[in-house]
Amino acid sequence: MYNPVPSAIKISSITKSFGKVKAVDDVSFDVRPGELFGLIGPDGAGKTTLFRILATLLLPDAGEATVLGFDAVKNYGEIRRRIGYMPGRFSLYQDLTVQENLEFFAAIFGTSIEKNYHLIQEIYDQLKPFKNRRAGALSGGMKQKLALSCALIHQPELLLLDEPTTGVDAVSRKEFWDMLDRIKALGISILVSTPYMDEASRCDRIALIQHGRILSLDTPDGLLRSYKKPLLAVRTASMYQLIQDLRGNEMTDTAFPFGEYLHLTTKGRVEEAAVTAFLRSKGHEKIEVRQAEATVEDCFMALMQ
Amino acid sequence: MKMEAIKANNLTKKFGAFTAVDTISFEVREGEVFGFLGANGAGKTTAMKMLTGLLSPTSGEGSVAGFDVYKEAEKIKRNIGYMSQKFALYDDLTVRENVRFFGGIYGLRRREVLDKTERLLEELELQSVEKQQVGSLPLGWKQRLAFSVALLHDPRIVFLDEPTGGVDPITRRQFWEMIYKAAAQGVTVFVTTHYMDEAEYCDRVSIMVNGKIEALDTPGALKQQFGAGSMDEVFLKLARG
Numbered sequence: 001m002y003n004p005v006p007s008a009i010k011i012s013s014i015t016k017s018f019g020k021v022k023a024v025d026d027v028s029f030d031v032r033p034g035e036l037f038g039l040i041g042p043d044g045a046g047k048t049t050l051f052r053i054l055a056t057l058l059l060p061d062a063g064e065a066t067v068l069g070f071d072a073v074k075n076y077g078e079i080r081r082r083i084g085y086m087p088g089r090f091s092l093y094q095d096l097t098v099q100e101n102l103e104f105f106a107a108i109f110g111t112s113i114e115k116n117y118h119l120i121q122e123i124y125d126q127l128k129p130f131k132n133r134r135a136g137a138l139s140g141g142m143k144q145k146l147a148l149s150c151a152l153i154h155q156p157e158l159l160l161l162d163e164p165t166t167g168v169d170a171v172s173r174k175e176f177w178d179m180l181d182r183i184k185a186l187g188i189s190i191l192v193s194t195p196y197m198d199e200a201s202r203c204d205r206i207a208l209i210q211h212g213r214i215l216s217l218d219t220p221d222g223l224l225r226s227y228k229k230p231l232l233a234v235r236t237a238s239m240y241q242l243i244q245d246l247r248g249n250e251m252t253d254t255a256f257p258f259g260e261y262l263h264l265t266t267k268g269r270v271e272e273a274a275v276t277a278f279l280r281s282k283g284h285e286k287i288e289v290r291q292a293e294a295t296v297e298d299c300f301m302a303l304m305q
Numbered sequence: 306m307k308m309e310a311i312k313a314n315n316l317t318k319k320f321g322a323f324t325a326v327d328t329i330s331f332e333v334r335e336g337e338v339f340g341f342l343g344a345n346g347a348g349k350t351t352a353m354k355m356l357t358g359l360l361s362p363t364s365g366e367g368s369v370a371g372f373d374v375y376k377e378a379e380k381i382k383r384n385i386g387y388m389s390q391k392f393a394l395y396d397d398l399t400v401r402e403n404v405r406f407f408g409g410i411y412g413l414r415r416r417e418v419l420d421k422t423e424r425l426l427e428e429l430e431l432q433s434v435e436k437q438q439v440g441s442l443p444l445g446w447k448q449r450l451a452f453s454v455a456l457l458h459d460p461r462i463v464f465l466d467e468p469t470g471g472v473d474p475i476t477r478r479q480f481w482e483m484i485y486k487a488a489a490q491g492v493t494v495f496v497t498t499h500y501m502d503e504a505e506y507c508d509r510v511s512i513m514v515n516g517k518i519e520a521l522d523t524p525g526a527l528k529q530q531f532g533a534g535s536m537d538e539v540f541l542k543l544a545r546g
Contacts, residue, residue: 043444043471139345166470169344169499170537171544195471198502198537210473240485256478257485259505259536260524297474304475 008033008158008189014063016049023049025212031191036184038203039193046212047193051162055085068157084151088162090143094136098127101135109154120149141172161192177202197296208300215303227299230269233261233292236284245282310335310462310493315365318351325351327516338494340504343513344544349497358382370461386455389466393451396440403439411458425453445476452483465496481506501537512543519543
């Protein structure tokens with residue numbers, strides 16, 4: 001039976017260095033039971049190190065972590081039986097077939113595909129046409145589905161997914177997040193990492209991480225609401241000239257391209273008309289200036305500074 | 306007068322019975338930032354190989370920087386820059402050695418390589434790490450260095466194959482600013498990416514589905530055409546039919 005614990009994951013002041021590099025620097029957070037928790041940050045932020053500590057594959061230098069109520073150092077055996085871990089690099093046996101990989105993972109956890117088929121059915125149905133193909137010959141999206149199936153086959157209480165959507169196309173990415181919603185609905189807690197900020201909205205709560213430190217921990221909405229800077233979206237016929245001109249202006253705090261628009265933060269409130277007038281004086285054409293709503297990337301950038 | 310940097314007319318590549326690229330036609334203007342999108346297996350890589358002189362088409366016509374994709378593949382290779390996330394620089398060479406190596410590959414004179422190296426190190430503010438192995442640099446620095454190296458021989462067109470994954474939002478924008486700067490100087494930038502928010506940075510984008518180009522326009526026009534709020538939505542609508 002599922003034994004409720006106060007936290008699926010509890011991390012207190014975890015620190016881990018490799019030589020001179022502090023990969024994880026005094027990090028603390030909790031993941032609640034049944035929660036879909038996102039760890040969001042770029043390469044080198046410390047995400048994988050944290051996952052390896054939680055998966056009991058790496059010892060922290062300092063601090064404590066409990067996973068499903070068990071100490072990550074002392075009770076690693078208990079943890080390993082109860083979690084499903086999908087590392088960032090494809091970690092299945094490339095020269096075994098799809099079917100063989102799944103059988104192998106079921107066997108080492110002392111279960112069978114039949115027994116837990118309901119957990120993976122939806123994902124595995126898409127893989128079935130390829131079940132005799134070697135895992136190494138699958139496409140990126142298919143590899144990811146197989147890896148998720150293998151991490152789920154022993155009915156874990158917690159899934160640790162380290163950058164499952166990196167290098168995968170937009171369609172497969174969306175399908176993957178839809179699958180996570182359904183896994184969550186089964187009561188399985190999920191910690192997932194990603195460098196892609198647009199995936200934040202799919203999580204219950206998110207921690208933004210950079211240089212081994214947590215920059216913010218909140219719900220996606222809470223994070224966006226916490227953004228307090230005056231923010232304008234600006235666009236003209238020449239993005240490159242626009243960046244240069246705005247950076248050269250006194251009122252500008254930051255000016256960064258944001259897709260078709262540029263996001264401008266200013267020192268104090270500035271009227272849209274003032275920005276338009278300035279750009280006109282610089283010879284810009286097709287000027288558009290409007291209030292903008294902050295995105296997760298805006299928040300991340302503000303917190304980095 | 307602006308000419309077309311890339312022209313493809315019914316360009317097709319078959320592997321046996323499988324048509325990887327199916328009669329694609331498009332033009333990329335000089336100085337344009339052109340996004341080339343598609344799901345895994347849509348045919349992007351095959352199309353890109355034909356445009357970079359690595360693969361001869363089965364049928365159709367194409368020219369890159371004014372050179373024919375069948376007869377002048379070697380000239381194409383000499384006149385384009387190329388950078389990919391997977392391979393761009395040698396991790397176990399230093400910053401300076403990488404620049405010298407690629408300068409040599411593209412046939413630049415020793416003096417020219419030296420001058421360009423100094424300018425490049427200064428522009429990227431990499432002087433303090435010039436003797437470090439590239440493998441030890443942060444990903445964002447590597448990406449910017451790789452982009453500069455791809456432009457070392459002053460190509461008129463540069464191909465970027467998924468160039469900016471995994472970096473923080475500021476570093477990613479610094480990279481796009483380098484792209485805009487190159488484009489402002491007349492360099493044509495042809496970029497592939499899986500990430501649809503990146504597509505929004507391009508002047509125009511094409512979307513490939515099952516070997517065909519199913520949409521081609523500015524990001525704004527595509528969003529309007531598909532009644533979508535983002536390029537991600539446009540892509541999902543197209544790729545799912």
